[in-house]
Amino acid sequence: MREPGIHEAVMVDQVISNLIVNKKGSYVDCTFGLGGHTSAILKNLDSEAELVGIDRDPESFEAANEVIKKDNRFSFINDKFGNLEDHFPGESLDGILVDLGISSRQLDNPERGFSFQAQGPLDMRMNQSDVDSAETWLNKSSKEEITRVLWEKGEERNSRKIAEIICRERDVSPINTTQRLIKIIVACKPRKSKRHPATNVFRAIRMEINSEMEELQNVLIAAGCLLKNGGRLAVISFHSLEDRIVKRFLQGKSLDGKKFSFRKVGSKHFKPNKEEIIKNPRSRSAILRISEKVA
Numbered sequence: 249m250r251e252p253g254i255h256e257a258v259m260v261d262q263v264i265s266n267l268i269v270n271k272k273g274s275y276v277d278c279t280f281g282l283g284g285h286t287s288a289i290l291k292n293l294d295s296e297a298e299l300v301g302i303d304r305d306p307e308s309f310e311a312a313n314e315v316i317k318k319d320n321r322f323s324f325i326n327d328k329f330g331n332l333e334d335h336f337p338g339e340s341l342d343g344i345l346v347d348l349g350i351s352s353r354q355l356d357n358p359e360r361g362f363s364f365q366a367q368g369p370l371d372m373r374m375n376q377s378d379v380d381s382a383e384t385w386l387n388k389s390s391k392e393e394i395t396r397v398l399w400e401k402g403e404e405r406n407s408r409k410i411a412e413i414i415c416r417e418r419d420v421s422p423i424n425t426t427q428r429l430i431k432i433i434v435a436c437k438p439r440k441s442k443r444h445p446a447t448n449v450f451r452a453i454r455m456e457i458n459s460e461m462e463e464l465q466n467v468l469i470a471a472g473c474l475l476k477n478g479g480r481l482a483v484i485s486f487h488s489l490e491d492r493i494v495k496r497f498l499q500g501k502s503l504d505g506k507k508f509s510f511r512k513v514g515s516k517h518f519k520p521n522k523e524e525i526i527k528n529p530r531s532r533s534a535i536l537r538i539s540e541k542v543a
């Protein structure tokens with residue numbers, strides 16, 4: 249059974265054996281989190297190598313400082329990975345890792361408001377100082393905008409009905425807790441399967457307020473610019489909306505008018521094996537794609 253607040257890094261062996269092309273090279277872990285992948289990467293690099301960890305969440309500082317104290321090859325930047333190009337010169341990196349979504353520590357902390365399994369404020373920000381909270385967004389957006397986000401980002405079939413009730417309820421008093429939002433969703437769509445009825449809505453709102461799709465597009469384009477020829481990009485995504493964007497980009501399709509050439513590493517994408525899924529059920533929907541930049 250997984251301990252609450254502990255984050256198990258996903259598909260570590262596959263990442264390590266396919267991302268590292270040059271043991272003396274320069275690498276970026278764009279989603280440092282609690283440093284699971286970072287520690288594994290550092291173990292597999294030589295003393296001349298360097299690794300920069302990035303995370304948008306200031307709570308990552310604590311874990312990052314522990315690594316900095318022990319390992320002078322590592323440094324940390326508290327920023328959005330969409331800003332990657334601000335921090336590195338062109339074609340200077342040997343490998344970039346992006347492990348999308350949120351960590352178990354973020355999810356398991358009720359105060360962060362990410363989880364429909366816990367009672368807490370409706371926050372959902374990865375960094376509480378860079379965007380509006382879910383509460384602000386939900387109480388100010390139009391019914392049409394809420395419907396669009398729940399439909400496009402959550403693929404929520406009941407998006408219109410849920411948005412309607414949200415707007416009706418917020419006229420009574422602002423919706424500011426996870427339990428109030430859950431109550432609204434459950435009233436609109438009774439539970440039919442093992443999956444919690446609020447899964448899609450929570451994901452959609454989190455993706456919207458943190459601009460997750462825009463961040464993904466920006467980091468992919470940045471990776472195209474910053475990787476050396478022969479450098480590798482590894483992306484772990486957790487649902488089809490994200491994976492589709494990653495797959496198309498790595499196939500050389502244009503993204504926001506920019507395209508790059510990549511060669512696929514491995515015969516297809518990587519998935520966690522049965523043992524990993526049993527040990528860490530949250531890994532079950534993970535898809536890892538790794539490609540090498542080619543001239």
Ligand SMILES: C[S@@+](CC[C@H](N)C(=O)[O-])C[C@H]1O[C@@H](n2cnc3c(N)ncnc32)[C@H](O)[C@@H]1O
Pocket residue numbers: 255256257258278279280281282283284285286302303304305308327328329330347348349350351374463
């Ligand atoms: C799935 S966790 C990564 C866990 C990490 N690989 C580990 O082993 O501990 C995703 C992390 O990425 C961060 N993150 C998500 N989107 C981000 C963005 N746009 N910019 C920077 N960090 C982001 C989250 O704050 C979270 O800590």
